[in-house]
Amino acid sequence: MIRFNGFDTSGLLRSVATLALAVSMVGVTLSDADAQRRRNNNQEDSEQNQAERVFSAAIGQIVLEAQEFQANDQFAESITALNRALGNDSINPYERMISLQMRGRAYYEQDQVSRAIQDWEAAINTGAMLPQEISDLRINIGQLYIAEGQYAQGIQSLEAAVAQLGVDALNPRVMRMLAQAYAQAERYRDGVVWAERFWNAQPAGERVRGDYSLMLFFYQQLERVPDQFRIIEEMVQRWPTEKNNWRSYASLLAQTGREQDAFEANKIMYINGMLTESREVVALAQYYSFYEYPYRGAVVLERELNAGTVERTRNNLNLLANMWRQSREWERATPVLRQLAQLSGDGDDYLKLAEALFQRRELDEAEAAFTEALNRGGLDRPGDAWTLLGNVRAELGREESAIAAFREGARYPYSRQTANGWVTFLTNRQRAARERVQIRERVRQDECRFLVGDLVETGTLLGDIDDTGRIVIEVPDRCSDLYNQYGEERSAVAEAEAAENGADAG
Numbered sequence: 001m002i003r004f005n006g007f008d009t010s011g012l013l014r015s016v017a018t019l020a021l022a023v024s025m026v027g028v029t030l031s032d033a034d035a036q037r038r039r040n041n042n043q044e045d046s047e048q049n050q051a052e053r054v055f056s057a058a059i060g061q062i063v064l065e066a067q068e069f070q071a072n073d074q075f076a077e078s079i080t081a082l083n084r085a086l087g088n089d090s091i092n093p094y095e096r097m098i099s100l101q102m103r104g105r106a107y108y109e110q111d112q113v114s115r116a117i118q119d120w121e122a123a124i125n126t127g128a129m130l131p132q133e134i135s136d137l138r139i140n141i142g143q144l145y146i147a148e149g150q151y152a153q154g155i156q157s158l159e160a161a162v163a164q165l166g167v168d169a170l171n172p173r174v175m176r177m178l179a180q181a182y183a184q185a186e187r188y189r190d191g192v193v194w195a196e197r198f199w200n201a202q203p204a205g206e207r208v209r210g211d212y213s214l215m216l217f218f219y220q221q222l223e224r225v226p227d228q229f230r231i232i233e234e235m236v237q238r239w240p241t242e243k244n245n246w247r248s249y250a251s252l253l254a255q256t257g258r259e260q261d262a263f264e265a266n267k268i269m270y271i272n273g274m275l276t277e278s279r280e281v282v283a284l285a286q287y288y289s290f291y292e293y294p295y296r297g298a299v300v301l302e303r304e305l306n307a308g309t310v311e312r313t314r315n316n317l318n319l320l321a322n323m324w325r326q327s328r329e330w331e332r333a334t335p336v337l338r339q340l341a342q343l344s345g346d347g348d349d350y351l352k353l354a355e356a357l358f359q360r361r362e363l364d365e366a367e368a369a370f371t372e373a374l375n376r377g378g379l380d381r382p383g384d385a386w387t388l389l390g391n392v393r394a395e396l397g398r399e400e401s402a403i404a405a406f407r408e409g410a411r412y413p414y415s416r417q418t419a420n421g422w423v424t425f426l427t428n429r430q431r432a433a434r435e436r437v438q439i440r441e442r443v444r445q446d447e448c449r450f451l452v453g454d455l456v457e458t459g460t461l462l463g464d465i466d467d468t469g470r471i472v473i474e475v476p477d478r479c480s481d482l483y484n485q486y487g488e489e490r491s492a493v494a495e496a497e498a499a500e501n502g503a504d505a506g
Helices: 008-022 031-040 055-070 075-086 093-109 113-125 133-149 151-165 172-184 186-202 209-221 225-236 243-255 259-271 280-289 292-307 315-324 329-344 347-359 363-376 382-395 399-408 413-462 490-505
Strands: none
Touching: 055 075, 055 093, 075 093, 093 113, 113 133, 113 399, 133 172, 151 172, 151 399, 172 186, 186 209, 209 225, 225 243, 225 329, 243 259, 243 329, 259 280, 259 399, 280 292, 292 315, 315 329, 315 347, 347 363, 347 382, 363 382, 382 413, 399 413
């Protein structure tokens, strides 16, 4: 609740004290101060001068009693006393005005705001108040309406005070009060006028954070982006070490499409130790990734994960792993991916681990990880995983199992062409290998036939014969499976023996 500071009743108290010393007098004239003010404001308060600003002995005594009650915080007793005064048929407008003001204050102190407002409005309606007094009271009434959530009535009361005094006579406090009332009433276009009047009237050195916040609020509601930048940039310059100012600045930059500048603002905050929350550091790392600095983002994120600033959640580990992968830092990505796969147990995480291992040429582990990923399932593109598994097996020299993996990959339309290409390549290579073996064998057989023939001829010339009179030669090792020591083809000898044995059996 807004604290009410009371009225300046020093002149009133002096009058009541004089009245107490001269109770036999029919009435009390105005105090010297009041008389002087009346003379000085002859033209301004002609309407008020029509009412006599004097106390009778009876009413003056009651008012003095009520004032003493209020001085002792006996507000209920003060109200009772003032009710007696207000119920007196002989009370004049000036006495009624003072009594209503005092009773209104007593009601306010008892949290009876509606009654306080009623009494103060009634005091204005007596016609016994001076213009400045009316304006001051209307400002108090406006404050109470606003505090009670009756913004339209509050605005009406404050603007009535403005109409009485003129804008130039207002202090910045009242201008700010009107701006806040319009803001609470969601009348932003009307309110921004008063906000800007306040801003221009308030010396720059006396502006506090709330003043900046008020202006920024209006400019945000009215989408006046250049003005928002002006206020926020002033806040950053005035309080350069305060995080909230930088956050608002970075947010506005991002909202207006200046993402690169927002990124730079976030970097400044990080360098100056302002990013202390997990989500803030993660957002900075994402900025690095977005602007193709994944290595730097990964370094920042890994440092803050190790420091405990960033929570070691699956999403954060996944972000770190992806940035290491973007940077092609497979050695640093692998332990994170392994931890992530073990943490989640998802096929997709095992697939990422397998890809990293493949890039590091750790083929046996990569094959195991690809297999694990396919076994766990849930992959967006299993055909690609089968194709990669085929590549690993091919590089390990396990061509038959590689072909089997590629044929699995060929079952999916998006990987069919690649997988079938690998199947064709491997089967052609296997066929070519078989053909090369056959060619090499035919060449060997031809070479051995010519060589053995030459050896037989040489043996004949030299007379190299055994006890049975047969030519004997020394067959080279590479031909010994084809020819015996007599230069005969072993296959022909075997066939002859088989035929002979068959004839004997018959």
